[in-house]
Amino acid sequence: MHMTPRLNIGTRGSKLARTQCGWVQRRIVEALGEDPAQAEAIAPLVIITTLGDRIQDRRLIEAGGKQLFTKEIEDALLRGEIDVAVHSLKDMPADEIPGLSICAIPEREDPRDAFLSPNFASLAELPHGARLGTASLRRQAQALAQRPDLDVVMTRGNVDTRLAKLQAGDCDALLLAAAGLNRLGLSAHIRDYIDPDLYATAPGQGALAIQCRTEDLNADWMQKLNHEPTHLCVTAERGALEALEASCRTAVGARATLSGDTLSLFVEALSADGKTRWQRRTTLHAPTRDTAHQLGRDLGEAIKAEAGPDLIQISG
Template sequence: MTVKIGTRGSQLAMWQTKWVRKKLLSNFPDIRMEIIVIKTTGDKILDSPLSRIGDKGLFTRELDIALLKGEIDLAVHSMKDIPTIFDPGLAIGAVTERWDPRDALISRRGIKLSELPQGAIIATGSLRRKAQLLHFRPDLKIVDIRGNVPTRLEKFDKSDWDGMILATAGLHRLDLEKRISEIVSSDILLPAVGQGCFGILIRKNDEKIINILKSLDQPEIADAVDAERSMLRKLEGGCQVPIGALGECTDKHVHLQGCIASLDGQRFFRDKITFPREKALEAGIALADRLTDAGGGEILEEIRKSIK
């Protein structure tokens, strides 16, 4: 049997796909695992901020099509890139273990976020990070950046920027943790939904692949991420909206934090909620409603009108 694994071609995407293949081969040594690289829209458009080019499947759509056509059997993604609504012929076959979901600051001489000079310039391609950074430090100047992790680090090294924000997990996977000046507390920067783990998309009801992926799936992580994604889906959020979330599971409960911020960070709504684990989806909906009622709904409406 041959299993065709679809992936984007970036260094980080290849790392996570090879990680998945290695795990699967350790459990199914007789199965041939073939990696197929597919370029996505998000990989092709590098001269515009993500918030300007739309966000529905930017890094997944082409892989979805390949799955539906039977050209690949599964697609490995950073969980944060998988839209909360996707083709009904597909399903998430596994959610992997989670690396540190927090964001990291890369700065000159190891300076921490609170120690950066007044008016410091910070690079990020994320509206979520921008809004929360400005809420924490309104004096900061935020510049946009695109590209894979090595490209962003190269741009930073050649720039006059004071700092840059990247995902901690990605830096660790590429053995670049030495570049981290500070892992920013989630009290300051709530991460993106699903940040730190992988999601594996498959064709719905593909029993052979479902059985193969059982060894990778982490139910505790999946429940936490389900709560995060449920919140995001209710808020109809994505790259164009500054929304952060972080779920954690104990034996019987899911604990979910979430936030909505205006683009300038001046208006900021954050809350948390605890539900039984079996009601993770309801937890996300309930927290979304709380944030909306607190004032986050007005922010979302303003942002949607501005991008129409």
């Protein structure tokens, strides 16, 4: 019997994006009270290629920034071609698109940056002048803050492409998000982690965002998929992102954790060479989304005021 889809879910076409979206898809179908085994019939995935996927030869800042990973998907959502979209939250610009809203944030995966290398066990063990692969200005700056002797190599592409470049000897080590490696079953490649309490991760790293048209907010299934502790933490992190006007042009990290009813927030910005770091840390008792967001904004604004025009870094 032919089944009419209840939702069409938009996603990028990379293996990681499809894996993440498939995980969300099954949980949406379950929240709708349907059989997850029928997920593709009830809530099919619609693959959308973004400009960010097509550009592989330069940093995103040189081509337009983070929105390159989201614009085509959000346009399809606004046109009604899809009903919801699934994004890696760290890829989403701070400002929401008019007419669209984040409707649910599931529980976050490991937010840490992972160190990968076939020959060396940690960033500290890399030899002088070793080549470190990353496409992130934040990871570049944080690595150079620890090891100014390293040669940072711009390494774009999906996870498999970057791993292949590492194995081919294009670089001696890679920094990647642990969450993506875990979701792809590639955790065995991880040799070490960057301590997020010393070097803040990207705002929203490890979290997925489910986006819908604002008029469709508050459906029952959205409430079931949302993980409020994660939502509170990433709301604080994105408040800092918003205040710092951060995109791929800025080396900015924000790390929030929740212990009981106390939210702790660590925000930092760095010069591209890692020589200058601006940092703020604070805690908040009994946070709400509004107060968490404001806390992030406050810390971001404090860093912005201290750093002044030195904050914006176009290149490394």
